Amino acid sequence: MTERAILVIDAGTTSTRAMLFDPDGGCRGVAQRDITQHYPAPGLVEHDAAEIWDRTHTCIAEMVEAAGGANRIAAIGITNQRETIVFWRRSSGEPLARAIVWQDRRTAAACERLREAGVEPRVQQATGLVLDPYFSGSKIGWALSNWPEVAAAGSDLAVGTIESWLIWKLAGGRHVTDATNASRTALMDIGTGRWDEGLCDLFGAPQGALPEIVDCAGPIATTSLFGAAIPITGVAGDQQAAAIGQACLRPGDTKATYGTGAFVLTCTGSERTMSEHRLLATVGWQLHGQRSYALEGSVFVAGSLVKWLRDQLGFVATAAETEALARSVADNGGVFAVPALAGLGAPHWRPDARAAITGLSFATGRAHIVRAALEAMAHQTFDLMQAFTADGARWGTLRIDGGMSANDWIAQDLADILEAPVERPAFVETTALGAAMLAGVGCGLFGSLAETASAMRGETRRFTPAMDAPTRGARIAGWRQAVGRVLD
Numbered sequence: 001m002t003e004r005a006i007l008v009i010d011a012g013t014t015s016t017r018a019m020l021f022d023p024d025g026g027c028r029g030v031a032q033r034d035i036t037q038h039y040p041a042p043g044l045v046e047h048d049a050a051e052i053w054d055r056t057h058t059c060i061a062e063m064v065e066a067a068g069g070a071n072r073i074a075a076i077g078i079t080n081q082r083e084t085i086v087f088w089r090r091s092s093g094e095p096l097a098r099a100i101v102w103q104d105r106r107t108a109a110a111c112e113r114l115r116e117a118g119v120e121p122r123v124q125q126a127t128g129l130v131l132d133p134y135f136s137g138s139k140i141g142w143a144l145s146n147w148p149e150v151a152a153a154g155s156d157l158a159v160g161t162i163e164s165w166l167i168w169k170l171a172g173g174r175h176v177t178d179a180t181n182a183s184r185t186a187l188m189d190i191g192t193g194r195w196d197e198g199l200c201d202l203f204g205a206p207q208g209a210l211p212e213i214v215d216c217a218g219p220i221a222t223t224s225l226f227g228a229a230i231p232i233t234g235v236a237g238d239q240q241a242a243a244i245g246q247a248c249l250r251p252g253d254t255k256a257t258y259g260t261g262a263f264v265l266t267c268t269g270s271e272r273t274m275s276e277h278r279l280l281a282t283v284g285w286q287l288h289g290q291r292s293y294a295l296e297g298s299v300f301v302a303g304s305l306v307k308w309l310r311d312q313l314g315f316v317a318t319a320a321e322t323e324a325l326a327r328s329v330a331d332n333g334g335v336f337a338v339p340a341l342a343g344l345g346a347p348h349w350r351p352d353a354r355a356a357i358t359g360l361s362f363a364t365g366r367a368h369i370v371r372a373a374l375e376a377m378a379h380q381t382f383d384l385m386q387a388f389t390a391d392g393a394r395w396g397t398l399r400i401d402g403g404m405s406a407n408d409w410i411a412q413d414l415a416d417i418l419e420a421p422v423e424r425p426a427f428v429e430t431t432a433l434g435a436a437m438l439a440g441v442g443c444g445l446f447g448s449l450a451e452t453a454s455a456m457r458g459e460t461r462r463f464t465p466a467m468d469a470p471t472r473g474a475r476i477a478g479w480r481q482a483v484g485r486v487l488d
């Protein structure tokens with residue numbers, strides 16, 4: 001019989017999964033279900049929290065069976081889409097409203113009013129974040145002001161991000177969040193690791209409805225829903241988990257995950273930094289009450305652009321087809337895509353910005369537009385690299401992962417435009433691997449994150465820069481002009 005497995009729950013934006021890992025990092029099985037995206041109006045994105053729980057539960061049950069029963073599972077690790085916020089009743093454990101998703105822009109005006117009132121420096125100082133509808137705090141305030149069921153719940157109201165909701169359901173009413181997820185709410189002081197009363201008041205988020213903030217590894221909760229008790233011993237937001245899965249454990253280590261959005265994190269160590277260039281300071285992980293920090297650049301549209309080309313425009317039948325199309329033309333034919341379909345994130349932070357495809361002519365074909373869309377990944381990452389460098393966080397090798405990183409053309413284009421080596425692990429599900437690593441530390445299978453990284457991480461492939469300087473220069477100049485138009 002094989003060793004006991006680690007079960008990982010990866011509750012992402014578009015799908016939820018359960019995966020089984022062996023202690024050597026081998027992935028033994030995956031169960032996956034899609035999550036319905038609700039778009040009630042332009043700029044609004046909602047999820048059904050009951051659906052997230054039901055589908056996650058189904059995936060877990062499948063993997064418990066595949067493992068040979070709950071007693072064949074040593075521990076559970078949870079990782080999740082961050083910032084998305086759930087409202088439920090403590091008494092019944094039922095959602096009170098739809099979950100407001102991280103991509104939702106409904107609080108743009110409220111954030112703008114707070115900026116005009118001059119409170120952004122206060123928010124940034126305490127939370128490391130900027131004032132943007134992306135983060136949970138303003139979404140909580142909005143729900144309390146606009147959804148009567150939520151406001152009327154009073155002391156029966158529980159609020160939490162997705163991992164908090166799942167732990168509540170798994171562990172029969174345990175209301176906790178880990179420090180990485182809490183650091184994305186704009187309500188936690190990342191220096192102290194505690195909820196900040198002033199910020200809760202500022203955003204209209206009732207502190208009594210919030211979960212207890214705990215470490216990312218350790219005896220976090222226990223579930224007894226699958227036949228025998230299984231401890232939940234690792235929890236982190238998906239981007240922090242990916243950084244751990246990529247072994248970004250020392251200051252300067254950097255990863256970029258290309259999924260629905262693109263998220264770059266550089267480990268900055270135990271000293272919290274403040275960005276001077278509109279990047280985010282965030283908690284990388286918290287162990288034994290000690291926090292390690294990261295600098296983050298969040299890009300809202302990455303793989304979702306390819307999905308849009310596929311589903312809305314019908315340009316490709318599959319996401320993978322974009323690679324052959326990009327290779328089928330010598331260059332972008334003067335076309336640039338600025339994928340501000342959900343506003344622009346770091347380093348611009350313009351929720352009002354709208355997307356553009358520039359440089360179209362009668363010579364433009366479908367392949368040029370697809371190529372321009374893929375090139376936008378390197379362009380957006382280049383903007384981030386400049387902001388990180390200006391903040392003193394120089395990237396060495398960029399470690400990439402996420403569904404979109406499977407595209408070799410994108411990986412090479414990143415190396416070319418960044419003029420830096422890009423490394424991709426053979427196993428690109430680093431988010432899940434990072435949660436497995438945390439759970440492995442939390443259940444005592446490993447003594448430290450460094451130890452689990454050497455035990456669980458596999459092979460990598462390297463892409464080195466090969467583009468000539470004039471071509472690269474023209475690409476960067478073309479992008480600057482296109483993004484400038486969108487910002488104007």
Ligand SMILES: Nc1ncnc2c1ncn2[C@@H]1O[C@H](COP(=O)(O)OP(=O)(O)O)[C@@H](O)[C@H]1O
Binds near residue numbers: 012303405
């Ligand atoms: N070969 C590919 N080339 C380009 N884009 C891809 C490719 N494979 C997947 N994608 C894009 O990557 C995204 C899926 O990545 P994934 O990491 O699963 O996303 P998430 O975790 O955010 O749901 C989709 O938006 C898809 O369009």
Ligand SMILES: O=P(O)(O)OC[C@H](O)CO
Binds near residue numbers: 260
């Ligand atoms: O679901 P993903 O992988 O696109 O990640 C979403 C991020 O956590 C949002 O901050």
